[in-house]
Amino acid sequence: MGTxxxxxxxxxxxxxxxxxxxxxxxxxxxxxxxxxxxxxSTISRLESxxxxxxxxxxxxxxxxxxxxxxxLVGAPEFGxxxxxxxxxxxxxxxxxxLTRNPGGVQAWKVVLPLATEPGALRVHDGSEWLYVLxxxxxxxxxxxxxxxxxxxxxxxxxxxxxxxxASGNAPAEILSLFDRNGTRVHxxxxxxxxxxxxxx
Numbered sequence: 001m002g003t004x005x006x007x008x009x010x011x012x013x014x015x016x017x018x019x020x021x022x023x024x025x026x027x028x029x030x031x032x033x034x035x036x037x038x039x040x041s042t043i044s045r046l047e048s049x050x051x052x053x054x055x056x057x058x059x060x061x062x063x064x065x066x067x068x069x070x071x072l073v074g075a076p077e078f079g080x081x082x083x084x085x086x087x088x089x090x091x092x093x094x095x096x097x098l099t100r101n102p103g104g105v106q107a108w109k110v111v112l113p114l115a116t117e118p119g120a121l122r123v124h125d126g127s128e129w130l131y132v133l134x135x136x137x138x139x140x141x142x143x144x145x146x147x148x149x150x151x152x153x154x155x156x157x158x159x160x161x162x163x164x165x166a167s168g169n170a171p172a173e174i175l176s177l178f179d180r181n182g183t184r185v186h187x188x189x190x191x192x193x194x195x196x197x198x199x200x
Contacts, residue, residue, distance in 0.1 A: 014073050015049040021065055035064035105179045112172045115165030126158040126180040135172025139164040
């Protein structure tokens with residue numbers, strides 16, 4: 001299939017894809033229309049294929065759903081699949097995005113500066129998974145105050161008040177997976193058995 005055929009197939013499937021995204025999130029046409037700043041009839045016509053999608057309509061919908069435009073329309077992948085690692089500094093932490101999917105599970109490598117005192121506990125939608133690469137990490141989730149070392153993992157619902165930072169006498173490095181939809185990381189029984197065998 002050539003590039004034009006792939007793009008045509010992607011455009012033809014946008015309507016049903018938009019409807020699937022909306023119904024999976026339990027939203028009505030009116031709710032999506034309000035979030036996107038358009039009318040219910042426009043959303044309905046887009047979903048039924050009676051209206052051709054334009055960037056002027058798709059950008060507000062992508063924003064409303066918290067998705068990239070590529071994810072919203074299910075665009076075919078072209079070009080280099082490698083993720084460009086562009087470190088950013090956030091609240092003293094060095095954050096390196098390892099994925100480019102803003103709407104699904106997001107992965108980061110994070111360098112945590114040494115924290116003498118915990119910061120304010122945060123609450124937001126989603127689920128977070130942490131794997132400690134180096135150093136010691138202090139994790140507070142609700143009433144639990146934990147210390148994690150290299151190779152240790154934690155997973156928690158981010159609706160529970162939480163905070164984490166480096167503890168001890170040096171910064172720490174972690175891998176973090178975050179899903180704003182609250183989907184938790186699952187390990188199959190086969191993976192679990194393999195890990196037990198390796199650790200024995």
